[in-house]
Amino acid sequence: MKNRIKTIFIILTLLLTSAVLTAATEDWKLILNKKGIKVYTRPAKGCPLDQFMGIAVIDAPLETCARVLRDANNQANWMGDCLKSKILKKISNNHFIVYNVLHATWPLSNRDLQIDTIFIDDFTNGIVTVRMKAYKEPIQPVSKKYVRITDMKATCIMKRIEKNKTKVTYINRVNPMAPVPSGIANMIVKKNPYKTLLGLRKMAQLPNYQN
DSSP states (O other), X not given: OHHHHHHHHHHHHHHHHHHHHHXXXXXXXXXXXXXXXXXXXXXXXXXXXXXXXXEEEESSOHHHHHHHHHOGGGGGGTSTTEEEEEXXXXXXXXXXXXXXXXXXXXXXXXXXXXXXXXXXXXXXXTEEEEEEEEOOSOSSOOOTTSEEOOOEEEXXXXXXXXXXXXXXXXXXXEOOSXXXXXXXXXXXXXXXXXXXXXXXXXHTTSGGGOO
């Protein structure tokens, strides 16, 4: 019975992932194409920042890329604008709550958020999906130093192309919880996915993430 439920869950996940990948080719505007990383944006309803999507091919196995993303305590070493990171709560091997502190360009205050993170691994079919959304229950006490983000939803889809090549699609919609000047907003949606994918590319070459 458990195996049947697991199989149904994987099939549903693959269907949802396929829908996301199909949507990834629609309604998006290319705003950056640099070093093999493409960044797209589109308006996000009810959000002052555009939703953004970054796409890159990483010269590393799918399993290696997944290990980097699972090492949430080290996200500050490579994710765009991430100043601090730690795992707040481990619900299961594939489900945990992560805490991030994010740099915000002056005159904005730095942000922090708790991220409900779920890994859906299907190495047999060569795809790993990471679903992330803001976690509102305050495990990490709210600090006056930061603006707490409570409206965020993101998906990272990693797909095996070859044994040592992985296509990564990173889609994020985040509400900064305050008005953002257009110049700063444009900079955020352009640089964040680019820096994140560039960082993932570098981390995937480190010895501690290999087999």
